[in-house]
Amino acid sequence: MFGACSTTKTEGVLNLPRERLFMAEGSIYTAALMEHNAHPDYKYEMEHPTHTHEGVNPSCGDDIILSLRVVDGIVEEAAFTGSGCAVSLASADIMADLITDEPVEEAKRLCDLFMKMIRGEATDEELEDLGEAAELKSIALMPARVKCAELGWRTLDTILADSIQAETAKEEL
Amino acid sequence: MAETRPILHGADMLTERGRAEWDAASVQVSALVDNPYKKDFPLLATKPSLAFLDSAATAQRPAVVLDAQRDFYESMNANALRGLYKLSVEATKAINASRAHVARFLGLTDADACDIVFCRNASEALNIVAASYGASVLGAGDEVCITIMEHHSNLIPWQQVCERTGAKLVYMYVGEDGMLTEEEMRAKIGPQTKIVSAAHVSNVLGVENNIKLLASIAHEYGATMVVDGAQSVPHLQVNVRDLDVDFFAFSAHKAFGPLGIGVLWGRHELLDAMPPFLTGGEMIDSVTEQEAVWAPVPEKFEAGTQDAAGIYALDAALNYMENVGYDAIQMRESALVHTCMHRLSELDFVRIIGPEDPALHHGVISFNVCGIHPHDVSSILDMDNVAIRAGHHCAQPLLTHLGIESCCRASLAFYNDSSDIDKLINGLEHVWGMFHD
Structure with missing residues (x-):
């Protein structure tokens, strides 16, 4: 009665014209995004994270827990769990892929770059560094969905800010 | 008439209370193809490709x-x-x-x-x-x-x-x-x-x-x-x-x-x-x-x-x-809601929220698409020019009580017609297809 869903795949609805399955130019629902949503490689519970933080969009119910394993200033592992819309989950998966094996400073730079892209201020050259995440560029045109795309990155930013601050404090000792 | 068949088929599922209204509504369904009202609303008249299904949030206004x-x-x-x-x-x-x-x-x-x-x-x-x-x-x-x-x-x-x-x-x-x-x-x-x-x-x-x-x-x-x-x-x-x-x-x-x-x-x-x-x-x-x-x-x-x-x-x-009159408003809305709910119920990936009897829905039909977040549903429908609301609808305690975080809502007014419902149904098939290619 109240929307409990058990159905998975339905016959008959996939006979849509091919072009309708792929999005109009500027859409955020690209093949890459749909792939990351359907098969998120980085959506699992990490065994021994050094950092964990929860990010929530209260108005949509997007809720992810991001975990990092940072060793000697390198993000050796990034993973997340939680639930949310395709945009929030795919964006988090793309992000985890991008920052894995990167130094903390590089992860921070990419994070800032992503936010710059969302504000519509990144150059084409800068966008190249973001790889698949650059496909979310047009989210800038959908203000209602910006916070979905940003969720993973905002959560990462909080962790990195803490991590960098802790490192700085250690060096100063 | 394409609309008539599913209406009669769907009537099997109705309660006694809904049947009388259903019968009355099915008589009027053919009238939903003709829509004398859309032309009164400049926004609807100038955007014929738009299926505006969010009147519960704010209605359109007539030129007068x-x-x-x-x-x-x-x-x-x-x-x-x-x-x-x-x-x-x-x-x-x-x-x-x-x-x-x-x-x-x-x-x-x-x-x-x-x-x-x-x-x-x-x-x-x-x-x-x-x-x-x-x-x-x-x-x-x-x-x-x-x-x-x-x-x-x-x-x-x-x-x-x-x-x-x-x-x-x-x-x-x-x-x-x-x-x-x-x-x-x-x-x-x-x-x-x-x-x-x-x-x-x-x-x-x-x-x-x-x-x-x-x-x-x-x-x-x-x-x-x-x-x-x-x-x-x-x-x-x-x-x-x-x-x-x-x-x-x-x-x-x-x-x-x-x-x-x-x-x-x-x-x-x-x-x-x-x-x-x-x-x-x-x-x-x-x-x-x-x-x-x-x-x-x-x-x-x-x-x-x-x-x-x-x-x-x-x-x-x-x-x-x-001037339109509540009789005409209710007759059209009843036919629209019956048709829309019936056609939604034919999509087995859609779950309607609230009573099964269309007679109990006053212009509002909330639903979820299995496994797809309402915001994705709404964004993708928007690409097909279908405007619905998605989220908690400013009723978070109700959604919590129902055990859901958010849902989609199509809301109808007398100025809607069968083409709007067709666009919603086609749009939902598109949504499902995108996630299950």
Whole structure:
């Protein structure tokens, strides 16, 4: 009665014209995004994270827990769990892929770059560094969905800010 | 006729109550292909590819309403009430005429126009009742009883006044079918209840609450009955005397009128005894350095310059609705809701929220697409020019009660037709296809 869903795949609805399955130019629902949503490689519970933080969009119910394993200033592992819309989950998966094996400073730079892209201020050259995440560029045109795309990155930013601050404090000792 | 077959097929699933309306609706379904109303609404007329299915959030306005707004500014613009010259007198007359019209619209007479308070929207109207009336009658140990299906606008004002006065906020819950039972009303309303407040029609479930029954139970215990009519006025003829309620609020913008105009009606003796909500210009009789004497109702609740053009345009919106007529409105909406629910039920990846019987949905159909977040559904439908609402619909406690975080909502008005439903169904197949390629 109240929307409990058990159905998975339905016959008959996939006979849509091919072009309708792929999005109009500027859409955020690209093949890459749909792939990351359907098969998120980085959506699992990490065994021994050094950092964990929860990010929530209260108005949509997007809720992810991001975990990092940072060793000697390198993000050796990034993973997340939680639930949310395709945009929030795919964006988090793309992000985890991008920052894995990167130094903390590089992860921070990419994070800032992503936010710059969302504000519509990144150059084409800068966008190249973001790889698949650059496909979310047009989210800038959908203000209602910006916070979905940003969720993973905002959560990462909080962790990195803490991590960098802790490192700085250690060096100063 | 393509629409007729699924209607008759779907009728097998109906309850007795729904069958009569279903039969009546199916007769009218063919009429949904012809739509004499869309042309009256400039936005709909100029965007023929748009399926606007979000009228429960805000309706579209007909040209006569837009013309009225412009006409006010072009022919009678002046500050109403206080000016002693002809223009101001005209503006004042326009407000008074609209006030009287609203009174008649709610089943009252012109003589009751003084109990019609204009404000910004239903939210503000309900805030006036909670803050001015609620705060003056509530104390520790008292209870305010509302339903779990309330829009935040009829929930947070009560949370606030309960916090201030030490009163307790009590909820009446809906059953599995989304309906509020008499048993639940009687379990929650009692001698400690001072105020009962309920949505006439739910903005998520689309169900109509039995306001007459609620009011009679509330009055048994001497409690005051407040009604949020934001979602009922566009679909149901309201008579506040017949419902026997004490306060009734609605928004003009959901009833094809302008944005920014709300209406509060209250029993005269209650409005008269209440302190003002906002204070300032226009709401006083006399002012000294340290004190003021309030103007009589309704001016007491109308501080500052009113949106007279909007009030004048509301008059035009009510005229338009009355010309279309509730009979035509309900016949079309009933046929639209029956068709839409039936076609949604044919998509086995869609789950409808609320009663199965279309006759119980007043223009509102909430649903979820299995495994796909409502925001994705809405964004993808938007690419196909289908406008629906997705989220918690300002009714988070209800969604929590239903065990869901968010849902999609298609809401219909008489200006929709079968092409809008076709676009929604095709769009949902597109959504499903994108996620299951």
